[in-house]
Amino acid sequence: MGNALHDTKPLIIAAKESNAWQITALNDAAAKLGLEIGLPLANARAVCPDIDVCDADPVADAELLNAIADWCDRFTPLVALDPPHGLFLDITGCAHLFGGEATLMKQLCATLHRQGFIVSAAIAGTSICARTLSRYAHGRIVAAGDESKAVMPLPLYALGADDAIIRGLRRAGLRTIGDVAGRGRHEITARFGTAFTALLEQALGQGDNPISPRKPLPDYIVEKRFPEPVATDAVIASTLNALARMLIAAMEKQGKGARHLEASFFRTDGVVRVIAAQTGQAVNRSEVIDRLFRERLDAIADPLDPGFGFDMIRLSASHTEIVVQQQSDLDTNIHANDELLALVDRIAARIGMRRVLIYLPVDSHLPERAVMALPAQHHLAAAMQAAWPAREDDTPLRPLRMFEQPEQIKVDHAEVPDKPPKSFTWRRMEHVVLRAEGPERIAMEWWRAQEQQPTRDYFRVEDKQGQRFWIYRDGLYGEIRDKENELIEPKWFVHGVFA
Amino acid sequence: MTDVRTNTLARLRGGIERIEAHADTARLDRVALGHAEADATLQGGLVRGTLHEVFALETRQVGAATGFVAGIAQRLTAGRPLLWIRQDFVAREAGALAMSGLAELGLDPRRIVLVQAADAEMALRVGADALACDALGAVVLDLWGEVRQFDLVASRKYTLAAQTSGVSCVMLRTSALPAISTAETRWVVQAARSPPSAPxxxxxAPILDTQLIRNRHGQTGRWIMEWKCDECLFRETAHSQPVAAAPADRPHQAPALLELRGTRRGQRSA
Structure with a gap:
């Protein structure tokens, strides 16, 4: 595929390869001048001094190919990339929806052509065979079993093998694919490797290489196509609602529910917007799906832009699992848990999974690592059964609020070696310590850190107003040294506050 | 009077009775705090399924206020899950809620779901959603500073949602001045000193100087409470401390902002 340029001015795309500027792509007008891919830019300039040259942008090319693949999703969910400029579409079982293979191909190519692309397409039993055909001519459809007959007369370059291999075969006097296929397979393998033989066999339809689709195939797909593009929110909402009901009906037959849902909006101008929603437990009610997507659409930062309208909306479900039907009203506990999970799902759909958390205890004496936050959507059940360490004392030994980054405090005076400060200044306010308890010495986990970290001495202190803080000295006296290896006073930090 | 008129009158009376059902203090679901005097003033305790506000006037009081909120949330939830919604800025400015500390106060960390909201608006929206879910015991909103969005209309909506679902809502407002709202009770909390004891x-133990500045169904007051982690109750402290007596005949309407500023200054000098 390439950009169709209707003007006749020659244009080439150049990139720096092995320290020399070379042509990587060109239009018909440039080809007519005798230029070809791989020619140095200097030669091209010599042939045509006022030629237009553009820098190659492989990233943008890949993005464009991806966008085209997104658009092709409307024909089949199995679309694979064939870089740098090809796409494989597995249309098994899809063609009849578009009025047969020929109509499908015509429709696909015509629409892409209208968008300004030159398309060459072919349909065959194997992906490599189709690719080989499309490289030579546009619009071939080969029935199953006729592959070898169709590709035999084609020149070797259509195979898409390595340049070195093609050159080697040419030198041996083999011009067409048929010539190569006529030789003994073992000769070819011995000279050019098994990869080439496999490619050849696939092109001849004797073996198939499954394509690797860009996205995993969803378990259930329902979609709605519109004869006229739709753009109003009301229509979109009611369509989603109807699709949710269809999806649930399809899943219900097999007693399944989905945990990952995707709504794809296909715009008439080819842009595809995908919005995903996840749930903590398998969903099997259409109201839930409807509500999830309403929350999601409500909350996305860049709203759904219908442009000139959507001509298709698709709803797909993956990660489906069997849902055990529960008679919920008899067991209120299960009912309450389900309600909580549904709430967590709704909040997560609105503000993101990583903002709704539950906590699990971790066996670590470091206060920062003693608990682990996990998304509630996936770990709620585990958190409900977590075993937290039993409480020992009546007075709390750990703070109620902890600073993510301990804040440094100014300590005027503290007795050496391990006494708490008499007073300290935190956030420009002086706190006179009336009571203190400690030190609770916590050594850093040396097996984690790259370099040795100082031991902390924690103190629980209460000031004149009764405010209780958790402060620590970062390192022991006579242990902390600066860059010049001089002994310095350890720093003090406040790590949390008690109730 | 004709039959039609009698009927209309009866219907209207019934309607008024229904509207006033919530004002009927005897029927409210109350949970005792454990502090005898405070419970007496509250006519039995805090009301479930409504809105309570707790203020830490300054950031350094946040520890005490959080302790009080944790305590009343423990009393209000009665073993049901607790949703703690906090604004990101509070965590940065006043520290993030530490689960080990909460567990030591007697709360069950397994029943706590934390929501980290980017700003107050997001927190309030999530809070409104959560209040409609009757599987929860309580919703705590941990907000910073003045929150413009939480006006009289918003607080009325919150109160109605809480009444419908029976989920209690506790607002923890750090570094904010109390303003008019439809809250059932409003508290200003600061730390109190531990009683003198041998070294x-x-x-x-959490000892809190709590001031009830609004009570929809009764008097206000000020008490020193101690949270008993084992019993999960508030109690009188063993050694009583002198506290400025609260006026007994205070109106139970929300005091004007100017008055409050005065109170605040008074507290600081106390």
Whole structure:
């Protein structure tokens, strides 16, 4: 595929390869001048001094190919990339929806052509065979079993093998694919490797290489196509609602529910917007799906832009699992848990999974690592059964609020070696310590850190107003040294506050 | 009077009775705090399924206020899940809620779901959603500073949602001045000193100077409470401390902002 340029001015795309500027792509007008891919830019300039040259942008090319693949999703969910400029579409079982293979191909190519692309397409039993055909001519459809007959007369370059291999075969006097296929397979393998033989066999339809689709195939797909593009929110909402009901009906037959849902909006101008929603437990009610997507659409930062309208909306479900039907009203506990999970799902759909958390205890004496936050959507059940360490004392030994980054405090005076400060200044306010308890010495986990970290001495202190803080000295006296290896006073930090 | 008129009158009376059902203090679901005097003033305790506000006037009081909120949330939830919604800025400015500390106060960390909201608006929206879910015991909103969005209309909506679902809502407002709202009770909390004791005795149980500045169904007051982590109750402190007596005949309407500023200054000098 390439950009169709209707003007006749020659244009080439150049990139720096092995320290020399070379042509990587060109239009018909440039080809007519005798230029070809791989020619140095200097030669091209010599042939045509006022030629237009553009820098190659492989990233943008890949993005464009991806966008085209997104658009092709409307024909089949199995679309694979064939870089740098090809796409494989597995249309098994899809063609009849578009009025047969020929109509499908015509429709696909015509629409892409209208968008300004030159398309060459072919349909065959194997992906490599189709690719080989499309490289030579546009619009071939080969029935199953006729592959070898169709590709035999084609020149070797259509195979898409390595340049070195093609050159080697040419030198041996083999011009067409048929010539190569006529030789003994073992000769070819011995000279050019098994990869080439496999490619050849696939092109001849004797073996198939499954394509690797860009996205995993969803378990259930329902979609709605519109004869006229739709753009109003009301229509979109009611369509989603109807699709949710269809999806649930399809899943219900097999007693399944989905945990990952995707709504794809296909715009008439080819842009595809995908919005995903996840749930903590398998969903099997259409109201839930409807509500999830309403929350999601409500909350996305860049709203759904219908442009000139959507001509298709698709709803797909993956990660489906069997849902055990529960008679919920008899067991209120299960009912309450389900309600909580549904709430967590709704909040997560609105503000993101990583903002709704539950906590699990971790066996670590470091206060920062003693608990682990996990998304509630996936770990709620585990958190409900977590075993937290039993409480020992009546007075709390750990703070109620902890600073993510301990804040440094100014300590005027503290007795050496391990006494708490008499007073300290935190956030420009002086706190006179009336009571203190400690030190609770916590050594850093040396097996984690790259370099040795100082031991902390924690103190629980209460000031004149009764405010209780958790402060620590970062390192022991006579242990902390600066860059010049001089002994310095350890720093003090406040790590949390008690109730 | 004709039959039609009698009927209309009866219907209207019934309607008024239904509207006033919530004002009927005897029927409200109350949970005792454990502090005898406070419970007496509250006519039995805090009301479930409504809105309570707790203020820490300054950031350094946040520890005490959080302790009080944790305590009343424990009393209000009665073993049901607790949703703690906090604004990101509070965590940065006043510290993030520490689960080990909460567990030591007697709360069950397994029943707590934390929501980290980017700003107050997001927190309020999530809170409104959560209040409609009757599987929860309580929703705590941990907000910073003045929150413009939480006006009289918003607080009325919150109160109605809480009444419908029976989920209690506790607002923890740090570094904010109390303003008019439809809250059932409003508290200003700061730390109180541990009672004098021998150096080897345990100290540091949460002792809070709590001031009830609004009570929809009764008097206000000020008490020193100690949270008993084992019993999960508020109690009188063993050694009573002198507290400025609260006026007994205070109107139970929300005091004007100017008055409050005065109170605040008074507290600081106390």
């Amino acid at each position: 080897w005795e345990a100290w540091g």
